Amino acid sequence: MSLREHALSLFRSAVATVRPAPMLKRAMKLQGDGCPQLLVKGQAFPVKRDLYLVGFGKAVLGMAAAAEEILGDHLVQGIINVPLGIQESLQRAGMQEMLLKPHSKIQVIEGAKNNLPDPEALKGTAAIQELAEGLTADDLLLVLISGGGSALLPAPIPPILLEEKEKLTKMLASRGAAIQELNIVRKTLSLLKGGGLARLAYPARVVSLILSDVIGDPLDIIASGPTAASSHSVQDCLRILAKYNLLHNLPKSVETVLSCSPTKPTALEDYSHVCNIIIGSNTLALDEAKRQAEGLGYAALILSTAICGEVGHIATLYCQLIRLVCLSFAGLGEGPLSDEVRGNLLQLAAELEIPGLNLAEFLQALQRLGPERPVCILAGGETTVQLQGTGKGGRNQELALRVGLGLHRAQATEGSSPPGRCEIIFLSGGTDGQDGPTEAAGAFCSPELVDEALQEGLDAEAFLSNNDSYTFFSQFQGGRHLLVTGLTGTNVMDIQAILIRATERS
Template identity: 85%
Template structure:
C-alpha cells in the first residue's frame, strides 16, 4: 500500500502501487506528488509531510535548502536527462548537468481534501503527463505559457488558482512550487489592464535591455497575484513555497515576480523603470489608471506571517557542483561569481581579459608590460559592470594560484542582457559565446606572438533550463579558432552579431558542432559559463 495513502496531501487515496526505491530521487508511489520533496544533506533522502497544525518540519527545512545532490523533485515526474556536448568537443566538466531537477515548473496548490491543482508550461514530458493524468486523479493540470509567454490558457490557470486560494481556511495548507517561468504562468492583470497590454509592455521593456529585476518590478505593479498577491488571497491558510531561483541574488519577491513574497518595491520604483526606458509617455490608459491608484509604499511584512518561503535550488549550488566535478576531472578551478550581469558585449570583454591573463601566466609573462595592460583593462571592466560579489583584487590573487602545471577551469553564472539591434534569431548565451570567440580572435591578431596561440581554449555559455532565447539550443561553445573556421565557410561573424543572429551562425558553422543542445532540463537556475584552458603540448 502506498505510504502516502493516509495523508491528506496524497492525490490517490486508493493507490495500491508498491514503493519504487530510488526512482525519481527517492522511494515511493509514482503518482503521489509529494514524495521526495526535500533532501537532507546530512543523510539519505527523506520525504517530509506533516498534517499537524504546528507544522514542525517547517522550522527545520531552512537548513536543508542548500543541498544540490541527490536531486529533489516530485515523485510524479522523472528528471529530464542531461545533455552532453558533442563527442568531438574537448572534455568539459558537467557544468550543465549540476542543477537539481525542478519540481514541476509552475505552481502546485494543495487545497481542500487532497485536491491538487497544477499550472505549468507545455514542456511537461509525455511520461510525466501520463503519470499526472491518471483516471480519477484529483490533480487538475492546466498547461499554458507556451514559449514562456503568458497566454489565455495561463490566464485560465491563474484564475483557477486564485479561486482555490480565496476558498482556503485556517485548516488548509497551500503548497506553491516556484521556478523560472512563473511570471508567464500566473498572469492576472489588475483590471482594467488587459493581458495583451501587459504582455506588449513587458516585451518593449525586454527589447530595450531591461533586466529581470526591472521586468518583474513592473509586472508586480500590474498584477493581482504577483508581488505577494497569491499569499494574501490564501490567508488564513498556511502557505509554503519551495523555490528554485533564476534571479541574481535570490530575491524572493523577484523570482517568478514573488507570488508569495512581500514586495520590496513601490509604484514609484515602477515609474522610474518605465521612465528609464522612455516608456512613461506611451503607456496604455489602463496601465496609467492602475499605477495612479496603487499604494505608495510596499505591503507590510506582518501581512505575511502565515507564509514560509524556502529556496531549494540556485545558481550558487549549481556552480558548487560544477566546481566539484571539474576538480574531479583534474582542473584547477575558480568560481568567479554567481551574479554575472550586464550587457553581453561588456561581459564578453571581461571574459576575454581573464582568458588572456591565464594564458600570459602559462607563458610566464603575467608580470610583464602586457600583463599589466590586461590587468588594468580587467579592473576597469569589473568596475564598470559592478557585478555583485565580484572582488577584482581577490580574483586576480586567485588567478595567480591557477596553472601553469595543469588545466584551468573558470566558472561563473548569472544572467546577462542583450541590446537588440537586428531581427535575427539567438539568445544571450549564444551571443555571449560568439562575442568571446570574436574577442579572442581580435586579441591574438593585435599582438604579435600572442600567448593565446600557445593555449587550448574553450568557452561555454548555456542556460540551465535547456533553452536559450527562442531557439532549440541551450547555448554554445566558442574557441580561439572559431572566427577562422567561420571565414573558411564564408561566414562573417560581425554581420551575424550586428543582426543578433547568433543561433543561425552556430547552426551553420561546422554543421552546428558548436551548439549546446540538451533539450528542456526541467529546471532553471539561470545561466552558467565555463572557461577551460590548458597549455598546448610542445612539439
C-alpha cells in the first residue's frame, strides 16, 4: 500500500470510531422495566413519566437513530434539526444504520445549508422550543448535541432578524474569529443558546449527550452550549465585536439586544436539573488512528488534539516537523541543522499557544525514533483561516496546500530533496466530511505537489492567495488529491496525518 492509501485508511478508521451508533451504544443504556432508568456513562436518570428527545448538529441523525433503538417505546416524541441533504447522502452511501426507521417517533427537519442558519433551521428550532416549553417535572428530555448545532438551532432574540445574525456571524468567521469567540457572540444574541434551551425545559430533567467538536470539549461553547451554564457575559461579546472591528456598524436590532442583555451570566443554580455528558471527541478518533498506524508498522505519535491557530503558522509547524524527521532519517538527528529546526519549532509553539502541547517532550520522543520504521504523526483540532480572497476552499484544503508549498520551498532552498530522501504524505481532513462550503473533506499533499501542478499550468501560490484551495485541488491531476468522503454523519473537528518513510539514498 502507498503512504497515501495508508493515510486514507487511518482517516477512515478514526472517523469510523466516532460514528454515532457505536459511540452512543457505548455511552447509554436503558435499564429496568417497572421503573426504568437511563444509564449514561455510569450515571442513572429515572424515567418517571415521558421521555422526549431533541437534537441538532451534523452527527445528530445517527445519534438519534441509535438512541431510538435504545429507548424503544419509552420515547414519546422527538424532533431533530440536521444538515440539509444528510438523509439522502447517508442513504446513497448505504449508511442505513444512521437513518431513522420508517415509523420513527422522531421528526427530522433538514436545514442550515452550507452550515449557515436558514428559515428551515428556524422552523425546526421553533418546534424544539415548543416541545421544551411544554414539559413537566416528571418528564425527561434527552438532548443530542454535536458540532454544527449552532447553525441548526437559530433563535435570534427579537428584534434581531435571522439574516442580520447570519451576516454578523459570517463576518466574524471571515475575519478569523475562533469558534469560542463566534459562539460567545451567538450566545448573547440567541434565545436558546447559552443555556436557553435547558432553562426553557425546566422543570423537566435534561440530559444532554454531546459529541465534541471544540478544542478542550468546553460544554458552554460546543454548539453554543444550549444546555450549559454560560460563563460569558455581554461584556465578553462586546470585546469580541470590538476586536474584529464590528462594533461601529452593527444593525440597530443587535444594538438593542446588546443594550438590554443581562450583565452577569445566569446563576449555576438554574441548571441543577441539567446533566451534560461528553460521549465522543477528537481524542477518541486519534487514539484509534494511532492504533491502526501501529498495526500498519508505523512508529506513531499524537502531537496534539488541540491544534489551533492561523492556518499558515500551523502549516509551518508541520513542515518543520517533517524536516526534522527527514534529518533524523538521514542520521542528522543531532547536529546544528536539527538544533536549528528544533529551535524554530519551539519558538513557533510558544507563539501558537496550543493548549496542553508539550512540544519539547514530543520532540524528544521523535528523536528516539530511528529510520527503521516509517513514522506517523497524528494531530487534531481546528485551524483558522483569515479570508483575503474570493475563492472556494476550506481550512483543511488550505492547510494541505500550504504544507505542499512549504515543503516545496524547503527543498528549493536546500537545492535538493529533503536530506536522506524521504517519502512524505500529508493529509488534512474534516471528520464531518465537509471542509468549508465544498464537496471535499480535505486534501493530501506531498513535496512534489507544487512542481507537478506547475507542469499542468497551475500556480499553487496564486490559488492560495485567493483562498481558492478547492479549485486548485479539483483541477490538479483531475482532483486526485482531494479527500472526498461525503458527509460522514459525525463531527469531531479535523484530523491531520503525516506519514514519512525513508527511501533508498541516491
